[in-house]
Amino acid sequence: MWANWPDYIDVAGSKHPTLDAFAKRTGVQVRYREVINDNEEYVASIRSPLDAGDAVGCDVMTLTGWMAARLVRDDLMQPLGQVPNATNLISALAHPDWDPDNAYSLPWQAGLTGIAYDARKVDRAIGSVSELLNRPDLKGRVGLLTEFTDTLGLTLLAQGQDLTAVDATGVGAALDTLAEATAAGRFAGYYGNNFIGALSRGEVTACLAWSGDVLQAQSSNQYLKFVVPEEGLMIWADNLLVPKASTHGTEVAQLLNYYYDPNVAARVAAWVNYICPVEGAQASMERIDSDLALSPLIFPDSTILDISYQFPTLPATDDDALRTRFADIASSVSS
Numbered sequence: 448m449w450a451n452w453p454d455y456i457d458v459a460g461s462k463h464p465t466l467d468a469f470a471k472r473t474g475v476q477v478r479y480r481e482v483i484n485d486n487e488e489y490v491a492s493i494r495s496p497l498d499a500g501d502a503v504g505c506d507v508m509t510l511t512g513w514m515a516a517r518l519v520r521d522d523l524m525q526p527l528g529q530v531p532n533a534t535n536l537i538s539a540l541a542h543p544d545w546d547p548d549n550a551y552s553l554p555w556q557a558g559l560t561g562i563a564y565d566a567r568k569v570d571r572a573i574g575s576v577s578e579l580l581n582r583p584d585l586k587g588r589v590g591l592l593t594e595f596t597d598t599l600g601l602t603l604l605a606q607g608q609d610l611t612a613v614d615a616t617g618v619g620a621a622l623d624t625l626a627e628a629t630a631a632g633r634f635a636g637y638y639g640n641n642f643i644g645a646l647s648r649g650e651v652t653a654c655l656a657w658s659g660d661v662l663q664a665q666s667s668n669q670y671l672k673f674v675v676p677e678e679g680l681m682i683w684a685d686n687l688l689v690p691k692a693s694t695h696g697t698e699v700a701q702l703l704n705y706y707y708d709p710n711v712a713a714r715v716a717a718w719v720n721y722i723c724p725v726e727g728a729q730a731s732m733e734r735i736d737s738d739l740a741l742s743p744l745i746f747p748d749s750t751i752l753d754i755s756y757q758f759p760t761l762p763a764t765d766d767d768a769l770r771t772r773f774a775d776i777a778s779s780v781s782s
Contacts, residue, residue, distance in 0.1 A: 448478040449702070450489070450505040452685065453640075455481070455556065457718040465714050469705045475698045480505070485639065486514040497523055497690065506693040507702065509555045513596055515686040516545035516760050524551045525691045528700030532707035535726045539752045540684050545760050553703055554684035556659070556715075557722035559744065559755060560597040561681075562674040563656030565646055573653050575677040576605040580624070586633055590645055590654030591625075593637045595773050596758035597681050598625070601655060604678035610756045615765035622769065626776050637777035646671065658744040659721035673744065675751070682755035684724065716745055 456463050456479070463479060470476050483489040490510070493503040497518075510518070518524050527533075533553055540554045564573050570584065579589045580602070591598045602621045603613055628634065635651045643664045645651045661673040689699050705711055709727030716723035717735045723745055732740040743751050761769070 448480060448505040448507075450480055450482050450508040451555075452483045452509060453481045455509070455685075455719055457715050465706070465711055468711075469702060473701055473705070475701060477702065483509065486511050490514060490518070496692070500692055502692045503690050506689065506695040507699045508688050508690065509685050510688060511594075511596075511685050512543060512545075512683055513758065513760070513766075515552055515688055516543070517763070518688060519546055519551045520763070523691055524688045525693065525696060526550050527553065527689060527703065528696045530700050530703045530707065532704045532725075535707050535709060535712075537724055537726050539682070539747075539755075540722075540724050543684075543757070552686040552688055553707070554724040555687050555706075556719055557682065557684040557724055559658040559675075559680045559682055559722065559747070559751070560592070560594075560601065560655060561658065561676050562653060563642070563646060563661045564653035564672055564674070565649075565668070566670045566672055568649065568652045572672075573674060576601045576655075577678070579653060579655070580605060580628060580633070585653060587635060588652040589634050590642055590651035591634055591637045591777070592642065592655045592657075593639045593777050595770050596683065597655060597657075598637070599769075599773065600681040600756065600758045601676065601678065604676070604756065610759060613759060615761055615769060618761070618765075618769050619772075622772055622776065625773075629776055629780055634780055636780050659719060662720040662742065662744050675754070679754040679756055680751070682722075682752070682757055720745060722747060 457465050466477055466479055496503050527550065533549065536553065540557055541549060546552045562573055579585060599618055599621055600610060602625060603610060603617065606621060608617055638645055638654065642654050642656060643660050646654065647668065656673065658673060661671060665671050687703055689696055707725055709725050710731045712723050712725035712728040713731035713735055716728060717732060717739055729740055729746045739745055
C-alpha cells in the first residue's frame with residue numbers, strides 16, 4: 448500500500464492512469480490511499496507499530512523533508528532497493544543533509560513557498576515577506592502557513608538571516624516576532640491546504656503559499672498571483688520512504704524506478720503542477736503541454752533555484768521545543 452496526500456497523482460475519473468500502467472507493465476498491484484493530510488497527524492496514527500518495528504499498514508509513504516529526516520534519523524526506515532532511474536534526480540533536490548546519499552529517500556514532488564495574493568483586493572502589488580509582516584494596509588488580512596519550516600523560513604529570510612547558518616536561538620527570535628505580530632492582530636490566521644479557499648472567500652488578501660496549489664487555482668481565478676518574494680523562496684520536497692517492517696521493498700523499488708522515468712514523471716507533473724524532481728521530464732512535458740513545459744513553478748531554472756532555500760535540520764530537542772511553541776502561536780488565531 449502507498450500512503451500519499453490528496454490530489455498528488457494523475458487522475459482520470461476514478462483511475463490513476465500512470466499507476467494502472469505500472470501494474471499492467473510489472474504485474475505489481477498497488478493499493479493507493481490518500482490518507483496523509485498532515486505529517487504529524489499521520490505519523491502519530493502509526494506511531495506505536497512504527498516504533499516497535501511492526502507493520503504500519505503501508506509499504507511506501509510520502510512525507511515532507513523535515514518529518515522524513517526524523518524517521519530516518521530514528522532508524523525507522525529501511526534503505527531503498529535498486530532504483531537505476533534515481534540517477535535522473537535533479538541536483539537541486541539531491542543529497543539532503545539528513546540523507547546525503549539518498550539511500551533512504553527519493554523526492555516524489557517538490558514545491559516552492561512564496562506569496563499569493565488576489566490582485567483585485569490590494570491597492571498595489573506585494574513583493575516581499577516584509578510587507579506581509581509590516582505593511583499597514585494588510586494588517587488583519589494576511590495568512591501564514593501552519594507548516595513550521597515554511598513560515599519560519601520565510602520569516603528568517605525577511606529578517607536577513609542566513610538559513611545555512613541559523614541556529615535554535617535565531618529561530619527563537621523569529622518566533623518572538625511572529626508571537627508579537629499575532630497578538631497584535633496582524634494575521635487573519637494560519638492555514639494548511641485551505642489557504643486557497645481563504646483567498647477565494649476573501650478571508651485573506653495575501654498569504655504565504657505553495658506554488659502548485661496556486662498554479663492549479665489560477666485556472667479559475669486569473670487575478671490570483673504567485674510572487675517570488677524579494678527575500679527568496681523556500682524549497683521543499685515530499686519524499687518517498689519505506690517503513691522498516693515492510694516486506695515489499697523490492698516492489699517499492701520497481702515503483703520508484705518507474706516514476707523516475709522522465710516520460711512517466713511528466714505525466715504526473717502535468718496533473719499535480721508541482722516541481723518535477725526528474726531530469727528529462729521537461730522535454731517529455733513539451734509533448735503533453737507546451738505551456739506547462741515553460742512553467743518555472745514546475746521546471747525552475749537557476750534564476751529560481753539560486754534564491755530558493757531549504758530549512759536547516761535542527762537538533763531534535765530544539766526542533767521539538769520550537770515546533771511546539773510555533774503550534775501554540777498558530778493555534779491562538781482561528782483559521
